[in-house]
Amino acid sequence: MKLPLFPLSTTLFPGCPLDLQLFEPRYLDMISRCLKQNIGFGVVTILEGEEVGAAPTRLGGFGCEAVVRDWQQQSNGLLGVRVEGVRRFRLLDTEVQDDQLTMGTVEWLDEPVERPLSDQHDDLAALLQALAEHPMVAALDLDGTARGQCELGYRLGYLLPFTPDQKNELLSLDDPGERLDRLHELLSSLQE
Known part of the structure; x- marks a missing residue:
């Protein structure tokens, strides 16, 4: 198309x-x-x-x-x-x-079925809530809660300061769990 x-x-x-x-x-x-x-x-x-x-x-x-x-x-x-x-x-x-x-x-690209968040996603969910309190994010009317793994991965991929190549990689991933795992890896490298 x-x-x-x-x-x-x-x-x-x-x-x-x-x-x-x-x-x-x-x-x-x-x-x-x-x-x-x-x-x-x-x-x-x-x-x-x-x-x-x-x-x-x-x-x-x-x-x-x-x-x-x-x-x-x-x-x-x-x-x-x-x-x-x-x-x-x-x-x-x-x-x-x-x-x-x-x-x-x-x-x-096909969108996967939304999967629920689990305890292993608590840190990422808390990060999204913290980001939502920033004035620039609040101005976007972007809710600080996510209903599932897809939404959490998309919102963090969008908001966090990764390189254009890293963001494009996150967008390309079909599996929401894989996207969240990659977010953990990228956040670890940012903290180093």
Whole structure:
């Protein structure tokens, strides 16, 4: 399937909100089309290149479909848009259009059934609760509790300061338990 892409220096995960300020014509046009057609667009992580100007030279191999949840004109004159991650995809191929909008050929990834949290996830659940109290996270209206392993893994993967490659790896994992194990490993290496 073809999907318009919004390459960013951040990685979007399902169920997570993201605030964008739009000013480039390619993205204003893209959002307008998405709203008129009631469709989403893909957020992919920039591994090499910049968010503004020419299309990035290297993108992560995985992304997340985003749908517009709210928008408003900002005091600085830019269009502010809040999107939410919906579903993951594998990026198979990209093509940069004349207007520098990147189109991607994507394959949707199956979402696993949500599994309950267990005692071994208490530390990660407590970390999410602590993060939710930070003013920047609170501004996203992101709840500090998770209903299961998928949600906990997605929220921590989104909020924690990992590298773009590490975040893309977390997004790519199909098994929620494996994602939580990898989060433990990455947190241990951060603490060292």
